[in-house]
Amino acid sequence: MTEPPLAPALRPIEGLGRWTLQIVNSLGRFGAFLGQAIGAIFTPPFKLWALLGRINYIGFRSLLIILLTGAFTGMVLGLQLYLTLTRFGSDAFLGPAVALSLIRELGPVLAALMVTGRAGSALTAEIGIMRITEQIDALTVMAISPMRYLVAPSIVAGLISFPMMTAMFDVVGIFGGYLVGVELFGLSAGTYFGEMQTFVDMRDIMTGFWKSVCFGVIVTWVCTYKGFHVSRGAEGVAAATTQAVVLSSVLILVWDYFLGTVLP
Amino acid sequence: MIRVEGLRKSFHGQAVLRGVDLEVPTGSITVIIGRSGGGKSVFLKHLIGLLRPDSGRIEVGGVDLAVLRGRALDEVRRRYGVVFQGGALFDSMSCRENVAFPLREKTRLARAEIAARVDTSLERVGLAGIGDKYPEEVSGGMRKRVAIARALVTEPEIVFFDEPTTGLDPVLVNTIHRLIQELHRRSRFTAVMVSHEIPEVFELADRIGMLHEGRIVEIGPPDAIQHSQNPVVRQFIRGEPDSEPH
Numbered sequence: 001m002t003e004p005p006l007a008p009a010l011r012p013i014e015g016l017g018r019w020t021l022q023i024v025n026s027l028g029r030f031g032a033f034l035g036q037a038i039g040a041i042f043t044p045p046f047k048l049w050a051l052l053g054r055i056n057y058i059g060f061r062s063l064l065i066i067l068l069t070g071a072f073t074g075m076v077l078g079l080q081l082y083l084t085l086t087r088f089g090s091d092a093f094l095g096p097a098v099a100l101s102l103i104r105e106l107g108p109v110l111a112a113l114m115v116t117g118r119a120g121s122a123l124t125a126e127i128g129i130m131r132i133t134e135q136i137d138a139l140t141v142m143a144i145s146p147m148r149y150l151v152a153p154s155i156v157a158g159l160i161s162f163p164m165m166t167a168m169f170d171v172v173g174i175f176g177g178y179l180v181g182v183e184l185f186g187l188s189a190g191t192y193f194g195e196m197q198t199f200v201d202m203r204d205i206m207t208g209f210w211k212s213v214c215f216g217v218i219v220t221w222v223c224t225y226k227g228f229h230v231s232r233g234a235e236g237v238a239a240a241t242t243q244a245v246v247l248s249s250v251l252i253l254v255w256d257y258f259l260g261t262v263l264p
Numbered sequence: 265m266i267r268v269e270g271l272r273k274s275f276h277g278q279a280v281l282r283g284v285d286l287e288v289p290t291g292s293i294t295v296i297i298g299r300s301g302g303g304k305s306v307f308l309k310h311l312i313g314l315l316r317p318d319s320g321r322i323e324v325g326g327v328d329l330a331v332l333r334g335r336a337l338d339e340v341r342r343r344y345g346v347v348f349q350g351g352a353l354f355d356s357m358s359c360r361e362n363v364a365f366p367l368r369e370k371t372r373l374a375r376a377e378i379a380a381r382v383d384t385s386l387e388r389v390g391l392a393g394i395g396d397k398y399p400e401e402v403s404g405g406m407r408k409r410v411a412i413a414r415a416l417v418t419e420p421e422i423v424f425f426d427e428p429t430t431g432l433d434p435v436l437v438n439t440i441h442r443l444i445q446e447l448h449r450r451s452r453f454t455a456v457m458v459s460h461e462i463p464e465v466f467e468l469a470d471r472i473g474m475l476h477e478g479r480i481v482e483i484g485p486p487d488a489i490q491h492s493q494n495p496v497v498r499q500f501i502r503g504e505p506d507s508e509p510h
Contacts, residue, residue, distance in 0.1 A: 134352035141312050141346045142366050143338035 033151075033225050040145060040152040050153040058119040058154070058220070059161030063168070065114050070169035073110055074176025077101055082181050091185075095192035096199035098177035099170075103200060103208045107170040108162075109256050112215035115165055116248045120223040123154060124244040127227025128237040136228070151228065155220045162216030163209055170208065207263045214259060215252050222248045265290050266422070266456065271310060271320035272478075273303075280306050282478030283320070288471075293448060293455040295465045298475035299500060304458040305349070307475060308426050311456060312346055313337050324422070342370065345415030345423040345453070349430055351407040353399040359410045360386070360395030366418050385413040388450075389443060405436040409443065416447060425457035429464075437461055441468045462501050466490060474500065 006014055077098045085091045127150060130136050139146045174196075181187045226244035230236045266288040273281040280303040288294045298304050309315040310322060313329055322329040324340055332340060353362045363385050367378045386392050389409040399407055408428055415423055425444070429437040441464055448455060459465050465472065466486040473483035474497045482494050492498060 129355075133350055133355075134348045135354055137314055138346070138348060138352040138354075140314060141341055141344060142370065143341040144366075144369050 029229075030225060033228070034221050036147050037151045037155050037221070037224070040147040041156055043145075043148060047149065047153055050149060051156055054153040054157035055161055058115065058123070058157045059165060062115045062118045062161075062165060065118050066111055066165050066169050067172050069110060069114050070107075070172035071176040073106055073169075074098060074102065074173030074178075075180050076176075077106070077173070078177035078180030078184075081177075082185050082187070091181075091187060092191050092195055093199075094177065094181045094187060095174075095194070095196035098181070099174055099196045099200045100204060102170045102173040102177075103204050105208075105256070105260070107166045107173065108208050108211035108215060109252060111166045111169040111212065112162060112219060112252045113249055114169075115162065116219050116223075116245055116252070120219045120248055121241050121245050123220065123223040124227040124241045125237055127224055128230035128240050131228060131230045132233055132237065146228075151224045154224050155217060158216035158220030159213060160216075162219070163212040166208060166212035203264050207259075210263060211256060211259050214255055218251050218255060219248045222251065265323075265325070266311065266454065267321070267323040268311070269321045269323075271307070271322065272318045273306060273310065273315065274318055279478055281310070281317070284475070284478070284480055286473060286480055286483065288454060288456055290454050291452050292470040293444075293457065293468060294471045294473065295457045295459050295469040296473050296475050296480075297460055297462065297465065297500065300460065302475055303478055304460075304475055305426055308424055308456070308458050312344060312424055313341060342418075343421045345418065345420035347408070347411045347415045347423070347425045347428050349426045349428075351399070351411035353407060353410055353414070355399050358396050358398055359391070359402065359406075362399070362410060363395075363414045363417050366414065370418065381417060385417045386410075388416075388447065389413045405432055405439070408432065408436075408440055412440075412443065412447070416451065416453075419451065420453060422454045422456070425455065425459070427458055427460070429459065429461055434464075437464055441465075444468065462503065463490075476500075 078094065081097045081101075082091060082094050085094055085097065127136075130150070136146045136150075139149055178189070178192055182189050182192050223244045226240040226247070230240045232239075266286075268284055268286040271281050271284040272279070284307060286294075286296075296304050296307065306315065310317055311324075311329075313332070317330050320330065325343075327340060329337070329340060353359070354365065357365065360382055363382045364378050367373055367381060371378075373381070382395070383392065386395055389412055391406060391409055391413065394402060394406065399410065402410070412428070428444070429440050432440065441461075444455070444457075445468055447453075457465070457469075466489075469486055471483060472486055472489045473480045474489065474492075474494075475481075476496050482489065482492055482497050484492075489497060490501065492501075498504075
Protein backbone atom coordinates (compact mmCIF):
# COMPACT_ATOMS: atom_id res chain seq x y z
CA MET A 1 0.00 0.00 0.00
CA THR A 2 1.43 3.38 -0.99
CA GLU A 3 1.38 6.28 1.45
CA PRO A 4 -0.88 9.26 0.64
CA PRO A 5 1.04 12.33 -0.62
CA LEU A 6 2.04 14.85 2.05
CA ALA A 7 0.41 18.25 2.28
CA PRO A 8 2.64 20.90 0.62
CA ALA A 9 3.17 22.62 3.97
CA LEU A 10 4.74 19.47 5.43
CA ARG A 11 7.17 18.80 2.59
CA PRO A 12 10.02 20.99 3.97
CA ILE A 13 9.78 19.03 7.24
CA GLU A 14 9.95 15.78 5.28
CA GLY A 15 12.99 17.12 3.40
CA LEU A 16 14.67 18.11 6.67
CA GLY A 17 13.97 14.65 8.08
CA ARG A 18 15.42 12.95 5.00
CA TRP A 19 18.51 15.16 5.12
CA THR A 20 18.99 14.41 8.84
CA LEU A 21 18.70 10.69 8.19
CA GLN A 22 21.30 10.93 5.41
CA ILE A 23 23.71 12.79 7.70
CA VAL A 24 23.23 10.27 10.53
CA ASN A 25 23.67 7.43 8.02
CA SER A 26 26.90 8.96 6.65
CA LEU A 27 28.29 9.52 10.15
CA GLY A 28 27.45 5.94 11.03
CA ARG A 29 29.27 4.61 7.96
CA PHE A 30 32.20 6.93 8.67
CA GLY A 31 32.48 5.61 12.23
CA ALA A 32 31.99 1.99 11.18
CA PHE A 33 34.80 2.43 8.63
CA LEU A 34 37.23 3.44 11.40
CA GLY A 35 35.99 0.53 13.53
CA GLN A 36 36.68 -1.91 10.69
CA ALA A 37 40.10 -0.35 10.09
CA ILE A 38 41.03 -0.68 13.78
CA GLY A 39 39.87 -4.31 13.67
CA ALA A 40 42.03 -4.84 10.57
CA ILE A 41 45.07 -3.26 12.31
CA PHE A 42 44.95 -5.92 15.01
CA THR A 43 44.24 -8.86 12.68
CA PRO A 44 47.32 -10.92 11.81
CA PRO A 45 49.26 -11.50 9.61
CA PHE A 46 50.67 -7.98 9.88
CA LYS A 47 51.67 -6.31 6.62
CA LEU A 48 55.06 -4.89 7.60
CA TRP A 49 56.13 -4.09 4.02
CA ALA A 50 52.81 -2.42 3.28
CA LEU A 51 53.25 -0.35 6.47
CA LEU A 52 56.81 0.69 5.56
CA GLY A 53 55.59 1.61 2.09
CA ARG A 54 52.88 3.80 3.58
CA ILE A 55 55.31 5.47 6.02
CA ASN A 56 57.48 6.29 3.02
CA TYR A 57 54.44 7.56 1.09
CA ILE A 58 52.92 9.67 3.87
CA GLY A 59 55.97 10.60 5.91
CA PHE A 60 59.27 10.48 4.07
CA ARG A 61 57.96 11.96 0.83
CA SER A 62 56.47 14.88 2.79
CA LEU A 63 59.80 15.67 4.43
CA LEU A 64 60.90 18.43 2.07
CA ILE A 65 57.67 20.40 2.31
CA ILE A 66 57.70 19.98 6.12
CA LEU A 67 61.28 21.26 6.40
CA LEU A 68 60.58 24.17 4.10
CA THR A 69 57.34 25.30 5.79
CA GLY A 70 58.79 24.65 9.25
CA ALA A 71 61.80 26.87 8.57
CA PHE A 72 59.76 29.75 7.19
CA THR A 73 57.12 29.50 9.92
CA GLY A 74 59.89 29.74 12.53
CA MET A 75 61.45 32.69 10.71
CA VAL A 76 58.13 34.54 10.50
CA LEU A 77 57.50 33.87 14.19
CA GLY A 78 61.01 35.04 15.04
CA LEU A 79 60.52 38.24 13.07
CA GLN A 80 57.05 39.14 14.36
CA LEU A 81 57.65 38.12 17.97
CA TYR A 82 60.99 39.94 18.12
CA LEU A 83 59.41 43.16 16.86
CA THR A 84 56.53 42.80 19.36
CA LEU A 85 58.62 41.73 22.37
CA THR A 86 61.14 44.53 21.80
CA ARG A 87 58.35 47.07 22.37
CA PHE A 88 57.90 45.66 25.88
CA GLY A 89 61.61 45.20 26.50
CA SER A 90 61.08 41.44 26.63
CA ASP A 91 63.12 40.32 23.64
CA ALA A 92 64.91 37.81 25.87
CA PHE A 93 61.76 35.73 25.77
CA LEU A 94 61.91 35.29 22.00
CA GLY A 95 63.23 31.71 22.28
CA PRO A 96 60.47 30.37 24.55
CA ALA A 97 57.80 32.33 22.64
CA VAL A 98 58.85 30.77 19.32
CA ALA A 99 59.26 27.32 20.84
CA LEU A 100 55.95 27.31 22.72
CA SER A 101 54.03 28.59 19.69
CA LEU A 102 55.54 25.89 17.53
CA ILE A 103 55.49 22.96 19.94
CA ARG A 104 51.98 23.48 21.33
CA GLU A 105 50.09 24.81 18.30
CA LEU A 106 51.68 25.67 15.01
CA GLY A 107 53.90 22.60 14.65
CA PRO A 108 51.16 19.95 14.93
CA VAL A 109 48.56 21.99 13.02
CA LEU A 110 50.69 23.26 10.14
CA ALA A 111 52.56 19.96 9.73
CA ALA A 112 49.19 18.14 9.58
CA LEU A 113 47.79 20.62 7.06
CA MET A 114 50.90 20.28 4.89
CA VAL A 115 50.84 16.46 4.98
CA THR A 116 47.11 16.58 4.19
CA GLY A 117 47.77 18.67 1.11
CA ARG A 118 50.67 16.53 -0.06
CA ALA A 119 49.94 12.96 1.03
CA GLY A 120 46.28 12.97 2.09
CA SER A 121 45.02 14.12 -1.29
CA ALA A 122 47.28 11.61 -3.05
CA LEU A 123 45.99 8.84 -0.75
CA THR A 124 42.37 9.65 -1.62
CA ALA A 125 43.13 9.82 -5.34
CA GLU A 126 45.11 6.57 -5.30
CA ILE A 127 42.43 4.59 -3.45
CA GLY A 128 39.69 6.28 -5.47
CA ILE A 129 41.29 5.24 -8.75
CA MET A 130 41.70 1.72 -7.39
CA ARG A 131 37.98 1.76 -6.63
CA ILE A 132 36.80 2.93 -10.07
CA THR A 133 39.17 0.60 -11.94
CA GLU A 134 37.90 -2.39 -9.92
CA GLN A 135 41.30 -2.98 -8.27
CA ILE A 136 39.61 -2.97 -4.84
CA ASP A 137 37.03 -5.47 -6.12
CA ALA A 138 39.93 -7.59 -7.41
CA LEU A 139 41.48 -7.61 -3.93
CA THR A 140 38.13 -8.57 -2.40
CA VAL A 141 37.53 -11.52 -4.74
CA MET A 142 41.08 -12.73 -4.06
CA ALA A 143 39.92 -12.99 -0.42
CA ILE A 144 42.36 -10.19 0.49
CA SER A 145 40.74 -7.58 2.71
CA PRO A 146 41.22 -4.09 1.21
CA MET A 147 40.80 -2.80 4.76
CA ARG A 148 43.85 -4.75 5.87
CA TYR A 149 45.83 -4.20 2.71
CA LEU A 150 45.13 -0.51 2.03
CA VAL A 151 43.43 1.25 4.92
CA ALA A 152 44.99 -0.22 8.09
CA PRO A 153 48.63 0.37 7.00
CA SER A 154 47.76 3.95 6.03
CA ILE A 155 46.25 4.72 9.45
CA VAL A 156 49.16 3.13 11.35
CA ALA A 157 51.58 5.01 9.07
CA GLY A 158 49.72 8.24 9.93
CA LEU A 159 50.06 7.45 13.63
CA ILE A 160 53.82 6.99 13.25
CA SER A 161 54.61 9.64 10.63
CA PHE A 162 52.65 12.64 11.91
CA PRO A 163 54.46 12.93 15.27
CA MET A 164 57.80 12.53 13.48
CA MET A 165 56.91 15.14 10.87
CA THR A 166 55.71 17.47 13.65
CA ALA A 167 58.93 17.00 15.62
CA MET A 168 60.96 17.91 12.55
CA PHE A 169 58.72 20.90 11.83
CA ASP A 170 59.26 22.11 15.42
CA VAL A 171 63.04 21.69 15.37
CA VAL A 172 63.48 23.38 12.00
CA GLY A 173 61.06 26.14 13.05
CA ILE A 174 63.03 26.83 16.24
CA PHE A 175 66.19 27.15 14.14
CA GLY A 176 64.30 29.44 11.76
CA GLY A 177 63.48 31.67 14.75
CA TYR A 178 67.15 31.46 15.79
CA LEU A 179 68.28 32.66 12.37
CA VAL A 180 66.11 35.75 12.60
CA GLY A 181 66.43 36.50 16.32
CA VAL A 182 70.11 35.71 16.81
CA GLU A 183 71.78 35.98 13.42
CA LEU A 184 69.68 38.86 12.05
CA PHE A 185 68.74 40.93 15.13
CA GLY A 186 71.74 40.09 17.28
CA LEU A 187 70.07 38.44 20.28
CA SER A 188 72.52 36.20 22.12
CA ALA A 189 72.29 32.50 21.35
CA GLY A 190 72.58 31.71 25.06
CA THR A 191 69.52 33.82 25.82
CA TYR A 192 67.52 32.34 22.95
CA PHE A 193 68.11 28.71 23.93
CA GLY A 194 68.60 29.25 27.69
CA GLU A 195 65.20 30.86 28.26
CA MET A 196 63.65 28.14 26.11
CA GLN A 197 64.92 25.48 28.52
CA THR A 198 63.43 27.44 31.41
CA PHE A 199 59.96 27.91 29.99
CA VAL A 200 59.28 24.87 27.81
CA ASP A 201 58.54 21.69 29.76
CA MET A 202 57.50 18.14 29.01
CA ARG A 203 53.76 18.95 29.21
CA ASP A 204 54.11 21.28 26.25
CA ILE A 205 55.90 18.65 24.24
CA MET A 206 53.29 16.01 25.14
CA THR A 207 50.47 18.39 24.15
CA GLY A 208 52.02 18.74 20.69
CA PHE A 209 52.64 15.01 20.54
CA TRP A 210 49.05 14.01 21.33
CA LYS A 211 47.73 16.55 18.86
CA SER A 212 49.93 15.15 16.09
CA VAL A 213 48.87 11.57 16.92
CA CYS A 214 45.19 12.58 16.67
CA PHE A 215 45.77 14.47 13.42
CA GLY A 216 47.56 11.43 11.99
CA VAL A 217 44.47 9.31 12.59
CA ILE A 218 42.02 11.99 11.41
CA VAL A 219 43.80 12.70 8.12
CA THR A 220 44.37 9.07 7.12
CA TRP A 221 40.86 8.06 8.25
CA VAL A 222 39.14 10.83 6.26
CA CYS A 223 41.34 10.42 3.17
CA THR A 224 41.06 6.64 2.95
CA TYR A 225 37.30 6.78 3.63
CA LYS A 226 36.75 9.32 0.85
CA GLY A 227 38.87 7.31 -1.58
CA PHE A 228 37.16 4.06 -0.64
CA HIS A 229 33.69 5.44 -1.37
CA VAL A 230 34.38 7.09 -4.71
CA SER A 231 31.82 6.74 -7.47
CA ARG A 232 31.16 8.40 -10.84
CA GLY A 233 34.58 7.94 -12.43
CA ALA A 234 37.26 10.62 -12.75
CA GLU A 235 34.85 13.37 -11.68
CA GLY A 236 34.09 11.40 -8.53
CA VAL A 237 37.81 11.01 -7.74
CA ALA A 238 38.34 14.76 -8.15
CA ALA A 239 35.36 15.54 -5.90
CA ALA A 240 36.45 13.00 -3.27
CA THR A 241 39.99 14.43 -3.21
CA THR A 242 38.71 17.96 -2.66
CA GLN A 243 36.28 16.79 0.03
CA ALA A 244 39.02 14.81 1.78
CA VAL A 245 41.39 17.79 1.96
CA VAL A 246 38.67 20.24 3.06
CA LEU A 247 37.16 17.89 5.66
CA SER A 248 40.59 16.90 7.03
CA SER A 249 41.64 20.53 7.33
CA VAL A 250 38.43 21.55 9.10
CA LEU A 251 38.62 18.58 11.47
CA ILE A 252 42.28 19.38 12.25
CA LEU A 253 41.35 22.92 13.31
CA VAL A 254 38.25 21.86 15.26
CA TRP A 255 40.08 19.03 17.02
CA ASP A 256 43.02 21.33 17.74
CA TYR A 257 40.73 23.68 19.64
CA PHE A 258 39.10 20.77 21.47
CA LEU A 259 42.46 19.27 22.49
CA GLY A 260 43.71 22.73 23.45
CA THR A 261 40.93 22.96 26.01
CA VAL A 262 41.40 19.50 27.53
CA LEU A 263 45.18 19.00 27.42
CA PRO A 264 47.27 20.85 30.07
CA MET B 265 27.86 -26.88 -9.71
CA ILE B 266 26.57 -23.34 -9.34
CA ARG B 267 22.82 -23.01 -8.85
CA VAL B 268 21.01 -19.67 -8.78
CA GLU B 269 17.35 -19.56 -7.74
CA GLY B 270 14.99 -16.60 -7.79
CA LEU B 271 17.73 -13.96 -7.61
CA ARG B 272 16.30 -10.47 -7.22
CA LYS B 273 18.05 -7.14 -6.86
CA SER B 274 16.84 -3.55 -6.99
CA PHE B 275 18.76 -0.28 -6.79
CA HIS B 276 16.86 2.76 -5.48
CA GLY B 277 13.55 1.05 -6.18
CA GLN B 278 14.46 0.04 -9.73
CA ALA B 279 14.50 -3.72 -10.30
CA VAL B 280 17.61 -4.92 -12.14
CA LEU B 281 17.33 -8.65 -11.51
CA ARG B 282 13.75 -9.93 -11.33
CA GLY B 283 14.16 -13.58 -10.40
CA VAL B 284 17.16 -15.10 -12.17
CA ASP B 285 17.31 -18.91 -12.26
CA LEU B 286 20.43 -20.61 -13.62
CA GLU B 287 22.41 -23.81 -13.29
CA VAL B 288 26.06 -23.95 -14.27
CA PRO B 289 27.32 -27.54 -14.60
CA THR B 290 30.79 -28.28 -13.22
CA GLY B 291 33.50 -28.05 -15.85
CA SER B 292 31.36 -26.24 -18.43
CA ILE B 293 31.74 -22.84 -20.06
CA THR B 294 28.48 -20.96 -19.59
CA VAL B 295 28.14 -17.61 -21.30
CA ILE B 296 25.51 -15.07 -20.28
CA ILE B 297 24.56 -12.80 -23.14
CA GLY B 298 22.24 -9.85 -23.14
CA ARG B 299 21.89 -6.23 -24.06
CA SER B 300 23.98 -3.50 -22.47
CA GLY B 301 22.50 -2.34 -19.19
CA GLY B 302 20.53 -5.57 -18.87
CA GLY B 303 22.04 -6.54 -15.53
CA LYS B 304 24.73 -9.00 -16.70
CA SER B 305 27.55 -7.43 -14.69
CA VAL B 306 25.25 -7.00 -11.66
CA PHE B 307 24.41 -10.69 -11.92
CA LEU B 308 28.10 -11.62 -12.10
CA LYS B 309 28.87 -9.44 -9.06
CA HIS B 310 26.32 -11.49 -7.12
CA LEU B 311 28.03 -14.73 -8.16
CA ILE B 312 31.41 -13.50 -6.92
CA GLY B 313 29.95 -12.13 -3.70
CA LEU B 314 30.50 -8.41 -4.36
CA LEU B 315 26.76 -7.71 -4.15
CA ARG B 316 24.11 -9.22 -1.92
CA PRO B 317 20.73 -10.12 -3.40
CA ASP B 318 17.47 -8.74 -2.05
CA SER B 319 16.17 -12.31 -2.22
CA GLY B 320 17.07 -15.65 -3.78
CA ARG B 321 19.82 -18.25 -3.43
CA ILE B 322 23.27 -18.55 -4.99
CA GLU B 323 24.55 -22.05 -4.28
CA VAL B 324 28.22 -22.78 -4.92
CA GLY B 325 29.12 -26.37 -4.08
CA GLY B 326 26.01 -26.65 -1.91
CA VAL B 327 26.73 -23.47 0.11
CA ASP B 328 24.41 -20.45 -0.17
CA LEU B 329 26.70 -17.54 -0.98
CA ALA B 330 23.94 -15.00 -0.31
CA VAL B 331 24.07 -15.55 3.45
CA LEU B 332 27.84 -15.93 3.87
CA ARG B 333 30.00 -13.20 5.36
CA GLY B 334 33.61 -12.61 6.34
CA ARG B 335 35.88 -15.62 6.42
CA ALA B 336 33.21 -18.06 5.27
CA LEU B 337 32.72 -15.98 2.12
CA ASP B 338 36.50 -15.70 1.65
CA GLU B 339 36.73 -19.51 1.82
CA VAL B 340 34.39 -19.76 -1.19
CA ARG B 341 36.29 -16.99 -2.99
CA ARG B 342 39.54 -18.93 -2.63
CA ARG B 343 38.09 -21.29 -5.21
CA TYR B 344 37.49 -18.43 -7.62
CA GLY B 345 39.41 -16.64 -10.31
CA VAL B 346 37.92 -13.45 -11.72
CA VAL B 347 38.81 -11.60 -14.91
CA PHE B 348 37.36 -8.09 -14.68
CA GLN B 349 36.11 -6.07 -17.62
CA GLY B 350 39.04 -3.63 -17.55
CA GLY B 351 41.50 -6.21 -16.25
CA ALA B 352 41.69 -4.55 -12.79
CA LEU B 353 45.46 -4.99 -12.78
CA PHE B 354 47.28 -3.24 -9.95
CA ASP B 355 48.92 -0.33 -11.75
CA SER B 356 51.63 0.10 -9.11
CA MET B 357 52.93 -3.41 -9.86
CA SER B 358 54.60 -4.92 -12.93
CA CYS B 359 52.72 -7.58 -14.91
CA ARG B 360 54.84 -10.26 -13.22
CA GLU B 361 54.07 -8.87 -9.74
CA ASN B 362 50.37 -8.76 -10.63
CA VAL B 363 50.35 -12.45 -11.52
CA ALA B 364 52.46 -13.33 -8.47
CA PHE B 365 50.27 -11.28 -6.12
CA PRO B 366 47.56 -13.87 -5.25
CA LEU B 367 50.22 -16.54 -4.73
CA ARG B 368 52.33 -14.24 -2.56
CA GLU B 369 49.38 -13.13 -0.45
CA LYS B 370 47.31 -16.29 -0.17
CA THR B 371 49.77 -19.20 -0.24
CA ARG B 372 52.90 -20.23 1.63
CA LEU B 373 54.80 -21.13 -1.52
CA ALA B 374 58.53 -20.40 -1.64
CA ARG B 375 59.70 -17.49 -3.77
CA ALA B 376 61.29 -19.79 -6.36
CA GLU B 377 58.07 -21.79 -6.67
CA ILE B 378 56.02 -18.60 -7.08
CA ALA B 379 58.44 -17.34 -9.75
CA ALA B 380 58.21 -20.65 -11.62
CA ARG B 381 54.40 -20.64 -11.55
CA VAL B 382 54.25 -17.02 -12.67
CA ASP B 383 56.59 -17.80 -15.60
CA THR B 384 54.43 -20.77 -16.60
CA SER B 385 51.24 -18.70 -16.37
CA LEU B 386 52.66 -15.86 -18.46
CA GLU B 387 53.97 -18.38 -20.99
CA ARG B 388 50.56 -20.03 -21.29
CA VAL B 389 48.94 -16.73 -22.19
CA GLY B 390 51.73 -15.99 -24.66
CA LEU B 391 53.38 -13.25 -22.65
CA ALA B 392 56.73 -14.71 -21.65
CA GLY B 393 59.19 -11.86 -21.57
CA ILE B 394 56.88 -8.93 -20.86
CA GLY B 395 56.61 -9.61 -17.12
CA ASP B 396 58.72 -6.65 -16.08
CA LYS B 397 56.56 -4.14 -17.91
CA TYR B 398 53.86 -2.20 -16.07
CA PRO B 399 50.19 -2.50 -17.11
CA GLU B 400 50.18 0.97 -18.69
CA GLU B 401 53.15 -0.02 -20.86
CA VAL B 402 51.38 -2.90 -22.61
CA SER B 403 48.48 -3.03 -25.08
CA GLY B 404 44.83 -3.62 -24.14
CA GLY B 405 44.97 -7.20 -25.42
CA MET B 406 48.08 -7.92 -23.39
CA ARG B 407 46.49 -6.47 -20.27
CA LYS B 408 43.52 -8.84 -20.70
CA ARG B 409 45.91 -11.76 -21.03
CA VAL B 410 47.83 -10.72 -17.91
CA ALA B 411 44.47 -10.53 -16.11
CA ILE B 412 43.64 -14.05 -17.30
CA ALA B 413 47.06 -15.28 -16.15
CA ARG B 414 46.48 -13.70 -12.72
CA ALA B 415 43.00 -15.23 -12.43
CA LEU B 416 44.28 -18.71 -13.31
CA VAL B 417 47.62 -18.76 -11.47
CA THR B 418 46.04 -20.13 -8.29
CA GLU B 419 44.41 -22.94 -10.32
CA PRO B 420 40.85 -22.01 -9.31
CA GLU B 421 37.89 -24.37 -9.68
CA ILE B 422 35.60 -21.62 -10.99
CA VAL B 423 36.59 -18.71 -13.21
CA PHE B 424 34.37 -15.70 -13.91
CA PHE B 425 34.95 -13.53 -16.95
CA ASP B 426 33.27 -10.11 -17.05
CA GLU B 427 33.23 -9.12 -20.73
CA PRO B 428 36.90 -10.08 -21.18
CA THR B 429 37.03 -8.93 -24.81
CA THR B 430 35.33 -5.55 -24.53
CA GLY B 431 37.19 -2.90 -26.52
CA LEU B 432 39.33 -5.35 -28.49
CA ASP B 433 39.42 -5.74 -32.27
CA PRO B 434 37.84 -8.90 -33.82
CA VAL B 435 41.21 -10.62 -34.21
CA LEU B 436 42.05 -10.11 -30.56
CA VAL B 437 38.53 -11.18 -29.54
CA ASN B 438 39.09 -14.53 -31.25
CA THR B 439 42.61 -14.79 -29.85
CA ILE B 440 41.35 -14.29 -26.29
CA HIS B 441 38.47 -16.74 -26.82
CA ARG B 442 40.86 -19.38 -28.16
CA LEU B 443 43.16 -18.78 -25.23
CA ILE B 444 40.28 -19.28 -22.78
CA GLN B 445 39.26 -22.47 -24.63
CA GLU B 446 42.78 -23.83 -24.52
CA LEU B 447 43.24 -23.01 -20.83
CA HIS B 448 39.85 -24.56 -20.09
CA ARG B 449 40.82 -27.75 -21.94
CA ARG B 450 43.99 -27.91 -19.88
CA SER B 451 42.54 -27.11 -16.44
CA ARG B 452 38.84 -28.08 -16.76
CA PHE B 453 37.66 -25.19 -14.56
CA THR B 454 34.01 -24.17 -14.49
CA ALA B 455 33.66 -20.90 -16.39
CA VAL B 456 30.93 -18.29 -16.25
CA MET B 457 31.35 -15.51 -18.77
CA VAL B 458 29.37 -12.38 -19.40
CA SER B 459 29.70 -11.27 -22.99
CA HIS B 460 27.94 -9.74 -25.92
CA GLU B 461 30.39 -10.91 -28.55
CA ILE B 462 28.02 -12.41 -31.11
CA PRO B 463 28.69 -14.71 -32.97
CA GLU B 464 32.17 -15.44 -31.44
CA VAL B 465 30.77 -16.84 -28.18
CA PHE B 466 28.92 -19.62 -30.05
CA GLU B 467 32.27 -21.31 -30.70
CA LEU B 468 33.43 -20.90 -27.14
CA ALA B 469 30.43 -21.76 -24.97
CA ASP B 470 29.01 -25.10 -23.86
CA ARG B 471 25.84 -23.33 -22.81
CA ILE B 472 24.48 -19.87 -23.46
CA GLY B 473 21.89 -18.04 -21.38
CA MET B 474 20.12 -14.88 -22.48
CA LEU B 475 19.51 -12.36 -19.68
CA HIS B 476 16.74 -9.96 -20.59
CA GLU B 477 14.88 -7.53 -18.35
CA GLY B 478 16.27 -9.17 -15.23
CA ARG B 479 15.47 -12.79 -16.13
CA ILE B 480 17.11 -15.64 -18.02
CA VAL B 481 14.67 -15.89 -20.92
CA GLU B 482 16.40 -18.80 -22.65
CA ILE B 483 19.32 -21.11 -21.94
CA GLY B 484 20.79 -23.99 -23.88
CA PRO B 485 23.62 -25.16 -26.11
CA PRO B 486 24.88 -22.67 -28.73
CA ASP B 487 22.99 -24.46 -31.56
CA ALA B 488 19.68 -24.19 -29.75
CA ILE B 489 20.23 -20.49 -29.01
CA GLN B 490 21.20 -19.81 -32.62
CA HIS B 491 17.94 -21.38 -33.79
CA SER B 492 15.80 -20.03 -30.97
CA GLN B 493 12.25 -18.97 -31.81
CA ASN B 494 12.21 -16.50 -28.91
CA PRO B 495 11.88 -13.06 -30.58
CA VAL B 496 14.08 -11.37 -27.95
CA VAL B 497 16.90 -13.89 -28.48
CA ARG B 498 16.53 -13.76 -32.27
CA GLN B 499 16.66 -9.97 -32.28
CA PHE B 500 19.77 -9.93 -30.08
CA ILE B 501 21.82 -12.53 -31.98
CA ARG B 502 20.91 -10.97 -35.33
CA GLY B 503 21.65 -7.48 -33.99
CA GLU B 504 18.32 -6.14 -35.25
CA PRO B 505 17.52 -2.59 -34.14
CA ASP B 506 14.52 -1.87 -31.91
CA SER B 507 11.37 -1.17 -33.91
CA GLU B 508 10.51 2.52 -33.70
CA PRO B 509 6.90 3.52 -32.94
CA HIS B 510 5.26 5.08 -36.03
